[in-house]
Amino acid sequence: xxxxxxxxxxxxxxxxxxxxxxxxxxxxxxxxxxxxxxxxxxxxxxxxxxxxxxxxxxxxxxxxxxxxxxxxxxxxxxxxxxxxxxxxxxxxxxxxxxxxxxxxxxxxxxxxxxxxxxxxxxxxxxxxxxxxxxxxxxxxxxxxxxxxxxxxxxxxxxxxxxxxxxxxxxxxxxxxxxxxxxxxxxxxxx
Numbered sequence: 001x002x003x004x005x006x007x008x009x010x011x012x013x014x015x016x017x018x019x020x021x022x023x024x025x026x027x028x029x030x031x032x033x034x035x036x037x038x039x040x041x042x043x044x045x046x047x048x049x050x051x052x053x054x055x056x057x058x059x060x061x062x063x064x065x066x067x068x069x070x071x072x073x074x075x076x077x078x079x080x081x082x083x084x085x086x087x088x089x090x091x092x093x094x095x096x097x098x099x100x101x102x103x104x105x106x107x108x109x110x111x112x113x114x115x116x117x118x119x120x121x122x123x124x125x126x127x128x129x130x131x132x133x134x135x136x137x138x139x140x141x142x143x144x145x146x147x148x149x150x151x152x153x154x155x156x157x158x159x160x161x162x163x164x165x166x167x168x169x170x171x172x173x174x175x176x177x178x179x180x181x182x183x184x185x186x187x188x189x190x
Contacts, residue, residue: 031085031092041075042187049170050180072166076100076159079189080152093151099189100158107165107186108133110178117177126171133164 079100083092114127142153172178 030087031089032082035078035082037082038075038079038189039184039187041078042072043183045071045075046181046183049173053173070163072163073159075187076156076162080155080159083155084152090148090151093155096189097151097155097158100155100162103186103189104133104158104162104165107162107169107181110181111165111168112172112177117172117175120175122171122175126168126175129164129168129171133161133168135164 079096080093083089083096086092111130111133114123114130117123117126141157142150145153169178169181
């Protein structure tokens with residue numbers, strides 16, 4: 001009995017010494033405890049975009065080259081890297097891929113049709129980025145890779161799909177045909 005009590009005490013002590021992960025998404029990935037999770041990375045970037053909309057340059061003088069969605073990739077890379085250093089990297093990549101695909105699908109579901117946004121100066125751009133968000137590729141770009149690389153590739157494709165949907169939303173937001181979104185909810189990758 002004394003050995004059992006000692007063993008339980010050792011296990012509890014070891015568990016309490018583990019780094020604590022932030023509450024919320026990607027709790028199933030135990031790696032890189034100090035790296036910001038996807039749900040910590042994405043909302044501040046969306047807040048920066050919204051803040052830029054309130055600036056004096058918003059309107060006809062808005063520079064389209066100021067739209068930058070590559071941080072969606074960056075946040076996705078962070079999440080993928082966390083998976084790679086976790087104790088279950090393959091399961092982590094599968095869950096991440098599914099979560100990013102689900103968030104992208106949620107965002108695409110609320111994007112207005114290109115025909116319904118009017119014919120303003122951004123309408124042609126919106127039609128193009130919306131088509132990109134709903135597009136499909138020419139085939140399996142991850143074919144021929146081993147299982148680990150294939151899962152990583154598929155997670156990256158899911159992040160790119162989400163990025164395209166965010167880009168379409170940003171153009172629609174610039175056009176004034178879409179409002180604010182709950183980016184905390186759209187960033188959850190559980």
